[in-house]
Amino acid sequence: xxxxxxxxxxxxxxxxRHDYFIDEVFEAGLxxxxxxxxxxxxxxxxxxxxxxxVEDGELWLSGVHIPEYNEGSWTNHEPRRKRKLLMSKREISxxxxxxxxxxxxxxxxxLYFKDGKAKVEMGLARGKKAHxxxxxxxxxxxxxxxDRELARRTSGKSGRSPSKFEx
Numbered sequence: 427x428x429x430x431x432x433x434x435x436x437x438x439x440x441x442x443r444h445d446y447f448i449d450e451v452f453e454a455g456l457x458x459x460x461x462x463x464x465x466x467x468x469x470x471x472x473x474x475x476x477x478x479x480v481e482d483g484e485l486w487l488s489g490v491h492i493p494e495y496n497e498g499s500w501t502n503h504e505p506r507r508k509r510k511l512l513m514s515k516r517e518i519s520x521x522x523x524x525x526x527x528x529x530x531x532x533x534x535x536x537l538y539f540k541d542g543k544a545k546v547e548m549g550l551a552r553g554k555k556a557h558x559x560x561x562x563x564x565x566x567x568x569x570x571x572x573d574r575e576l577a578r579r580t581s582g583k584s585g586r587s588p589s590k591f592e593x
Contacts, residue, residue, distance in 0.1 A: 439473035446551035455512035461495040478532035485511035
C-alpha cells in the first residue's frame, strides 16, 4: 500500500522554460539510490544544468545535482551521476526519432514525488534565440499590465492620485 498520495514538488527548472520552447512534456520514473531518495525527501535538488541523452536505446538523465545525504555514510551517492529514466519502449523509440531530427533536446522541467515514487517531468525542447526571449518577456509584461488594469477597473479605483489643482 502507498504511504504517500498525491504530488509533492521537489524542484523546478524555471530557466528551462525561459531558454527553450517546450513542444511536448513526458513523465518518467527515475532509478535512484537510497541516499538520493532521502536527499530528495529533504527537498534538495537542482535541475538547471540537466539534460537527457540516449545510450543503447535507454534514456539517461545527466547534469542533475542531488546533493549528498547528510546522515549518509560510505553508501552516499555521487551528486552529479547519470541516472536511468524509466519510460515505455514505445515512448523511448518515439523520442529517439524526434531527437535525431536535430535542433531538439530533452530537458528536465520538474522533479516530484507522485504517490511515493520519484518522477521527473521531461520536456522535448527547441532552443530560443535572444530575440525570442525578449519577445516572450514583453508578452508576459503586457499581459501583467492588462491584468493589473482590469483588476483596478473592477475594484473601482481610478489609479491616479488627485492633483492639488483639482477641485
